[in-house]
Amino acid sequence: MNNEGESIQVGAVFEVPEQVFSERDLILGILWEGDAQLHTNVPGMEKTSFGTTIVHGNSVTSKVIGRLFKTHFKSAEEITVSEIDVAYLGAVHVGDTIQGKFQVEDLESPAGRPKKLSMTFEVTKNGQQVVSKGSMRIEAAGNR
Amino acid sequence: MFFEDFPVGKSGISVGKTISLTDIELYNEMAGWPDSTVSGKKAAPAMLVTMISAGLMTRQGFYEGTLMGILGNTWRYKAPVVAGDTLKIKYSVSKASLTKKGDKGIIEFSIKTYNQKNEIVAECEMKAMMRARGNG
Numbered sequence: 001m002n003n004e005g006e007s008i009q010v011g012a013v014f015e016v017p018e019q020v021f022s023e024r025d026l027i028l029g030i031l032w033e034g035d036a037q038l039h040t041n042v043p044g045m046e047k048t049s050f051g052t053t054i055v056h057g058n059s060v061t062s063k064v065i066g067r068l069f070k071t072h073f074k075s076a077e078e079i080t081v082s083e084i085d086v087a088y089l090g091a092v093h094v095g096d097t098i099q100g101k102f103q104v105e106d107l108e109s110p111a112g113r114p115k116k117l118s119m120t121f122e123v124t125k126n127g128q129q130v131v132s133k134g135s136m137r138i139e140a141a142g143n144r
Numbered sequence: 145m146f147f148e149d150f151p152v153g154k155s156g157i158s159v160g161k162t163i164s165l166t167d168i169e170l171y172n173e174m175a176g177w178p179d180s181t182v183s184g185k186k187a188a189p190a191m192l193v194t195m196i197s198a199g200l201m202t203r204q205g206f207y208e209g210t211l212m213g214i215l216g217n218t219w220r221y222k223a224p225v226v227a228g229d230t231l232k233i234k235y236s237v238s239k240a241s242l243t244k245k246g247d248k249g250i251i252e253f254s255i256k257t258y259n260q261k262n263e264i265v266a267e268c269e270m271k272a273m274m275r276a277r278g279n280g
Contacts, residue, residue, distance in 0.1 A: 028174045032167070032195040034202040037209045048212075057214055058198060059174065062191040066176035079178060081190035087216035134216075 008115065014102045016067040018127075021055055023094050025063065029056035054091040057132060061086050064100030064123050065136070072102075078114070078141040086134035096125045105135070114141040145206040146277040147242065147249035155236035158200035160260070162230040163188050167196075185226035193231070193266050194219050197257045200233045201270075210275040212248060217270040223263055230260040238269070248276050 030039055033056050037044060045053045061084065069079055092098060106118035116139050123132045171192040172179065180187040188196075194217075202208060225231065239252035250273055257266040 025174050028170055029195070031170070032192070033199040035208050035211065038211065038213070054213075056195070056198075058191060058195045062171070062175035062177070062189075062195070065191065066172075069178055070176045074178075076178070078180060080180075081221055083218070083220045084190065084194070085216075085218040088214060091213075 008104060008107060008117065010104055010107050012104045014068060014072045014104075016064060016071055016100045016102070018097045018099045019063055019067060021060065021063070021092055021094060021096050021098055025059055026053075026055050026094050029059040033058065050091050052093060054093060055096075057086065057088045057092075060092050060098055060123060060132065061134070064098060064121070068100060068102055068121075073140060073142075076140045076142040080114070080139045081136060082139065083137040084134065085136070086132050088132050090125070090129050090131040092125050092131055097127070098131070099124050099127070114139040145274075146210050147240065147251065147274040148277050149206070150237045150240055150251045150274065152237050152240055155234065156204060158204060158233045158235075160230045160232045161196055161200060163192075163196065163225060163227055165227045168192065168227055171195075182224040182226050185228065188225040188227070188229070190219070190221045190266075193221065193225050193257060194268070196231055197233050197255060197266060197268065198270075200231065200257075201235060201253070201255065204235075207272065207274060212273040212275060215250065215271040215273055217268050219266055219268045221266050223259070223265045225259065225265050229265075231257055231265070233257050242276060246276060248273055250274075 100123050102119045102121040108116040118137050120135045122130050125131045177189040235253050235255045238254045242249040253270045255268040259265050
């Protein structure tokens with residue numbers, strides 16, 4: 001189901017490669033979520049503790065989970081996400097580098113049916129600050 | 145609107161947004177989620193449903209400018225969403241707590257996302273930090 005050579009078992013840790021959060025990513029977040037004040041009003045946000053505009057937390061979560069699927073589950077035939085829980089602990093700005101680390105907390109492998117995984121994750125920016133923590137439940141059907 | 149304008153029980157319904165193939169393609173370009181189909185139609189990734197639902201909340205127009213940040217959310221996905229589906233959200237305020245300093249508060253929204261058949265496709269609890277009135 002996941003990449004060759006990796007085993008999915010409780011306790012397994014999957015680190016995903018770093019990604020730079022781009023202005024294009026921010027603009028796409030605006031397309032779906034909006035909120036011009038927090039995300040595009042530079043002078044307005046200079047007056048806040050953030051210092052400048054911030055990116056959408058859901059875009060950050062999207063990118064790290066997408067990279068997890070692409071790098072560690074690329075041979076899965078189908079992935080269904082049933083739950084995502086995220087706590088946002090810090091702001092991310094355009095140009096920041098984000099990286100995700102996932103750990104398998106629970107695993108069910110019913111015969112002939114997709115595997116059910118519960119995973120926790122945390123996202124770090126610029127290799128230093130944890131900006132979000134969360135968990136998710138997925139079902140992954142695969143050929144492994 | 146400010147924290148005080150969100151008493152527990154306040155509720156509302158959004159307009160609808162139809163999910164296009166382009167929405168899904170642009171999302172997958174940004175986030176790199178794998179393609180998925182349901183009954184031959186391209187499926188919307190779960191987090192795109194989250195982002196569009198969050199956007200329908202923003203488009204209520206009641207917290208842009210006074211929203212200080214989303215602290216967290218829990219989304220449960222109940223049914224597939226495919227290109228061509230039209231989503232709307234219903235929200236209600238389930239909890240509201242002013243901080244000790246009194247200049248801001250945390251509002252917990254309960255959000256349900258429906259498709260055009262009025263089926264619930266996702267539901268969420270979301271915590272938002274809002275400015276309180278008089279904070280300047």
